[in-house]
Amino acid sequence: MHSFTEENYLKTIYHLSQFTASPVQTNAIADGMKTRPASVTDMLKKLSDKQLIDYIKYQGVTLTEKGKTTAVGIVRKHRLWEVFLVEKLKFKWDEVHDIAEELEHINSALLVERLDEFLGFPKRDPHGDLIPDQNGFFEPVQNIHLHEMSCGNKGVIIGVSEYSSAFLKHLERLGLTIGIIIEIKEIADYDGSVELLVDGRKINVSREVTQHILINYK
Amino acid sequence: MHSFTEENYLKTIYHLSQFTASPVQTNAIADGMKTRPASVTDMLKKLSDKQLIDYIKYQGVTLTEKGKTTAVGIVRKHRLWEVFLVEKLKFKWDEVHDIAEELEHINSALLVERLDEFLGFPKRDPHGDLIPDQNGFFEPVQNIHLHEMSCGNKGVIIGVSEYSSAFLKHLERLGLTIGIIIEIKEIADYDGSVELLVDGRKINVSREVTQHILINYK
DNA sequence: AAAAAATTTTAGATTTGTCTAAACATACAA
DNA sequence: TTGTATGTTTAGACAAATCTAAAATTTTTT
Ligand SMILES: [Mn+2]
Ligand SMILES: [Mn+2]
Ligand SMILES: [Mn+2]
Ligand SMILES: [Mn+2]
Secondary structure: OOOHHHHHHHHHHHHHOOOOOOOEOHHHHHHHHOOOHHHHHHHHHHHHHOOOEEEOOOOOEEEOHHHHHHHHHHHHHHHHHHHHHHHHOOOOOOOOHHHHHHHOOOOOHHHHHHHHHHOOOOOEOOOOOEOOOOOOOOOOOOEEEHHHOOOOOEEEEEEEOOOOHHHHHHHHHHOOOOOOEEEEEEEOOOOOOEEEEEOOEEEEEOHHHHOOEEEEOO | OOOHHHHHHHHHHHHHOOOOOOOEOHHHHHHHHOOOHHHHHHHHHHHHHOOOEEEEOOOEEEEOHHHHHHHHHHHHHHHHHHHHHHHHOOOOOOOOHHHHHHHOOOOOHHHHHHHHHHOOOOOEOOOOOEOOOOOOOOOOOOEEEHHHOOOOOEEEEEEEOOOOHHHHHHHHHHOOOOOOEEEEEEEOOOOOOEEEEEOOEEEEEOHHHHOOEEEEOO
């Protein structure tokens, strides 16, 4: 089996490779893992030996099929546990991430499948992130970040791309939670802040906020 | 916080000190932890530095109040998770121990209390072991091992003191599960095996088995 | 009470994951 | 195309947890 550390590296590499097609760089991984580039290099050698990543010195890394499968499995566990915490134990959506960071490493295939069943095979976690199925497949959907939309566009909030408690509590205070319908009324030239129409009310949010809200776009 | 390893040592010392009033010995801990006496000595120094145990060279160890509180907290989590696995996820009683060994290290006080509530504040785990409350208190009860009883005695199976899958499956095949009423019909001089009356049927069990069944004795 | 046996501790290595500082490689700019 | 900045790797050290082999202590037996 893999150590917690190895699993966390794989997950970090997986998430970083979502944004670009090109190989993931050492410094980016160091940032994501809150460690030093030299430590990353050490671990990359180890993961490469285990055939979990393709690694060429100075050129960055990509996950192998084996590595990707492992990473997606961890993501699946993380998101299922988050659903459990919110749906069954009444945690708030801003309280579950850190606990799920621990629970995602619990090692039992049977446990994951029983948990999935117990939760009613949920499709998304409390932050709107898709939960891969047992085979690692994601339901295809097209999301767009709020800041990529134009004046007059409408949509439904389907998720977030930032999980800090501070951010999630802020959204809640604004009434911007998953499932809410929004319409863009105005985008300020000055600072990129956006005026939204939400449930008949007008709300102003900073560009910062719009960059972390995902909209279901059809 | 404490490492998984430190927590496992504390739990092992706690369980070993249940049997005797005298300090727990290095070799016993090594057995329990499936490690070497030399490794135990190293860890005892560390736990002593952290004031989790009282340790005198060559004289064995006892848990301090701080150490006992920590150990009981881990036991509480272990048993609550076992209840969760059996009651909510439909695991069998012989399948849950290893998973609970991992889950018991998840670090969130809120999680434990929410889980307890979700499970309806259970008093015992699937093996009949008492679950300490939030303050580490156990409901007082008097158990006795089946092999300590005499001919003609009656009682209710209230728990086990051995958790291997092989043993638990064996009990299930014999119909000897928690809540079952038994009466001792005969104890063989030759090998200490016991004939039990269970639900009108006569059942023969080895001394080995009788040493690991707990009976509610009033 | 001395010898033998059992138990425990120390000494010295090893593995995993981390770090800093210095060397090396690549990208990009003058 | 040479120099500089950025990014990455190596070298060497360190802490945690483990191990084997040898030394030290305690307990048991004679
Ligand atoms: Mn999360
Ligand atoms: Mn999430
Ligand atoms: Mn157990
Ligand atoms: Mn149990």
